[in-house]
Amino acid sequence: MPLSVAARKAFLAEPHIASLAVEAGDGRGPLNVPVWYDYDPGGEIRFLTDGDSLKANLITKAGRFSLLVQRSSPTYRYVSVEGPLVRSHPSTLDDLTRIAARYLPPDALSGYVQGSDLNVLVTFRMRPERWLSADLGALG
Secondary structure: OOOOHHHHHHHHHOOOOEEEEEOOOOOOOOEEEEEOOEEOOOOOEEEEEEOOOHHHHHHHHHOEEEEEEEEOOOOOEEEEEEEEEEEEEEOOHHHHHHHHHHHOOHHHHHHHHHOOOOOOEEEEEEOOOEEEEEEHHHOO
């Protein structure tokens, strides 16, 4: 059963690891890789990556990408969202800390942030346009 608008936005705002997909071109299937991300309901999706990575280059070229987040228990639920790249910019310490804090325990956050090279990281922002969602536990 599809999720309500509020439920799908709330689910996407949880700290799931996302599968990011972007068109690869040249007769290849889409590039599909895991990412940490950040999202506030109604806002843009943010993630960061090495600015010279294949992922960054393909997103810049395609101008759009999609994310899929899911869980398998207590019921299988997923949200898939696709939309345009609205901007990219060099990552700030705040960008890195905000995203990493969603996934790391507090005692590991400082070491992770200090060990990261902000000089190579770029933050990408996507505006969700198309949504697919389901909660299979809501069936029958």
